[in-house]
Amino acid sequence: xxxxxxxxxxxxxxxxxxxxxxxxxxxxxxxxxxxxxxxxxxxxxxxxxxxxxxxxxxxxxxxxxxxxxxxxxxxxxxxxxxxxxxxxxxxxxxxxxxxxxxxxxxxxxxxxxxxxxxxxxxxxxxxxxxxxxxxxxxxxxxxxxxxxxxxxxxxxxxxxxxxxxxxxxxxxxxxxxx
Numbered sequence: 001x002x003x004x005x006x007x008x009x010x011x012x013x014x015x016x017x018x019x020x021x022x023x024x025x026x027x028x029x030x031x032x033x034x035x036x037x038x039x040x041x042x043x044x045x046x047x048x049x050x051x052x053x054x055x056x057x058x059x060x061x062x063x064x065x066x067x068x069x070x071x072x073x074x075x076x077x078x079x080x081x082x083x084x085x086x087x088x089x090x091x092x093x094x095x096x097x098x099x100x101x102x103x104x105x106x107x108x109x110x111x112x113x114x115x116x117x118x119x120x121x122x123x124x125x126x127x128x129x130x131x132x133x134x135x136x137x138x139x140x141x142x143x144x145x146x147x148x149x150x151x152x153x154x155x156x157x158x159x160x161x162x163x164x165x166x167x168x169x170x171x172x173x174x175x176x177x178x
Contacts, residue, residue: 034061090158092140109135111142134165
């Protein structure tokens with residue numbers, strides 16, 4: 001696997017403060033993915049891709065990240081509105097509060113049952129909205145069932161994309177570990 005940084009001023013990195021790192025992998029055959037961490041966009045792509053294809057895909061992936069960012073609730077108030085909507089839709093208790101947490105490095109979310117508060121890792125802001133919704137549903141389910149019992153998973157699995165979201169988060173954790 002090789003990594004290269006796109007030079008400042010390259011058209012696909014606009015605005016200029018956005019750094020793009022290309023990671024080429026001989027094992028990767030067809031898929032292209034991108035993630036943004038600490039102001040750096042990492043675009044993972046096959047090693048054999050041409051420079052023209054690379055330019056096209058970097059532009060495409062930056063656009064996808066921008067569109068995803070626009071859909072994710074930015075404020076705690078918007079997050080609370082989303083959680084309340086999900087609670088109604090999936091017959092779950094309403095949280096008293098929900099907020100983004102910068103200090104959650106090893107968990108996607110946490111819930112304090114006593115005060116019905118939920119905290120979500122800011123890393124979820126980079127995930128698709130259906131993954132964010134899954135984590136919210138997971139944490140709200142703890143308001144009904146504290147542990148990870150079979151009953152808890154029955155509640156969580158009311159969310160139609162639960163299994164897919166779990167897979168996405170597992171892959172994200174593996175990717176972060178490598």
